[in-house]
Amino acid sequence: MYAPGVTYPFVYLDHGPLDPDSFGKVEAVWIAFQSSVPEAERRAIMASCPDAFAGFFRWGDTLFYTESLGDVYGAVVAEEHGDGGVDVSADAAMSFSKSVEAWIMDIHQRAPVAFFVGPSRSLEEGGWNGWSHARVGSVVVPWLEQYLDQHPDLPGEIEELSGAEDSEPGAEPIGVNPFTKEPMFAPRPRATPMDRATLAYLAQCFDVEELTAGEQERARVLAERLEWEPDEEDDEEDE
Numbered sequence: 001m002y003a004p005g006v007t008y009p010f011v012y013l014d015h016g017p018l019d020p021d022s023f024g025k026v027e028a029v030w031i032a033f034q035s036s037v038p039e040a041e042r043r044a045i046m047a048s049c050p051d052a053f054a055g056f057f058r059w060g061d062t063l064f065y066t067e068s069l070g071d072v073y074g075a076v077v078a079e080e081h082g083d084g085g086v087d088v089s090a091d092a093a094m095s096f097s098k099s100v101e102a103w104i105m106d107i108h109q110r111a112p113v114a115f116f117v118g119p120s121r122s123l124e125e126g127g128w129n130g131w132s133h134a135r136v137g138s139v140v141v142p143w144l145e146q147y148l149d150q151h152p153d154l155p156g157e158i159e160e161l162s163g164a165e166d167s168e169p170g171a172e173p174i175g176v177n178p179f180t181k182e183p184m185f186a187p188r189p190r191a192t193p194m195d196r197a198t199l200a201y202l203a204q205c206f207d208v209e210e211l212t213a214g215e216q217e218r219a220r221v222l223a224e225r226l227e228w229e230p231d232e233e234d235d236e237e238d239e
Contacts, residue, residue, distance in 0.1 A: 009108060011115035011132040011139050013205070016124030018097045023078075023088040023120055025071035027053045030117040030202055031064040031104070032143055037111045045107055050100060052076040053119055060194040062114075062147070065202075073119075093120070115140050117205050136206050137215030141222060144199060148225050156227065157197040200228030 037045075037059075045064060046057055055069025068076070074088050081099070082092035104116050115132070122129045148154065203226060208219050 006131065008128045008131055009105075010113040011135050012101075012104070012118060012128050013116065013132050013136075014118040014120060014122040015101065015128040015132065016097065016122045017090075018093040018120040019123050020088045020090050020093045023074035023093065025073055025075075026068050027073040027119045028065060028067040029053055029100075029119050030115075030205070031107065032114045032116075032140075033062045033064070034112040034114045036061045037064070041111045044110070048103060048106070050096075050103060051080065052096065058194070058198065060147075063194055063202075065194075065198065097122075114143050117202070133207075133210060137211040137218070140206060141211075141215060141218050144203065144222055145218070145225075147194075147199070148222075151194075154199075155195045157195050196226050196228075200226040203228065 031045075042059055042064070046054075046066075049057075049066055052073050053066055053068045056067040058065040075086065077096045078086055078088045078092055081095040082089055088096075100118055104113065104118070107113065124130065200223070203219075203223065206219075208216055211219060
């Protein structure tokens with residue numbers, strides 16, 4: 001458990017040492033901000049995004065999503081933070097975790113963060129991670145409720161922003177593919193509202209069973225507003 005009376009700058013889910021076994025081929029992270037992010041800051045955030053989960057970007061006015069460019073996540077972490085092996089070691093996972101924390105803290109200094117859903121799975125049960133999980137019901141759920149209130153006409157699903165060719169209007173270089181070493185391009189970031197399908201995907205990152213009874217009811221209502229229900233395949237796997 002986290003120490004009583006200790007506070008942290010924002011909710012950071014999966015903070016701390018990461019489980020080496022939780023590094024797969026693809027990973028995504030989410031950043032929810034306290035207010036709208038200026039375009040200059042949005043561009044800086046994309047440009048500084050760690051290679052392991054950079055490449056496919058999505059912006060809302062107060063929400064940022066990024067997903068690794070293809071099946072490269074674990075391999076990039078092993079290459080950039082490991083000792084030359086193909087698998088992510090405990091040391092590589094720790095090094096990567098520290099670099100992600102430095103990245104999100106730098107972002108927070110320039111655009112205050114409400115909550116961050118980090119990559120992989122943390123081994124930390126207490127500390128910042130434990131403190132954060134204890135606040136999913138009091139911080140994350142209300143943030144999503146407010147987002148829906150502020151965007152009543154949010155569409156069910158729209159085409160995601162993703163990688164772009166350098167010939168496309170507004171495409172800008174945002175990094176280098178870690179394997180091909182070719183430049184990566186993305187559309188100029190636009191602050192447009194997310195769709196309900198994307199928010200439902202974000203909501204699935206949280207364990208509802210960790211919430212209090214009252215928070216679980218709010219989460220249930222939130223799921224209805226997002227028009228999200230677990231897939232039948234997920235139900236079968238849980239049985």
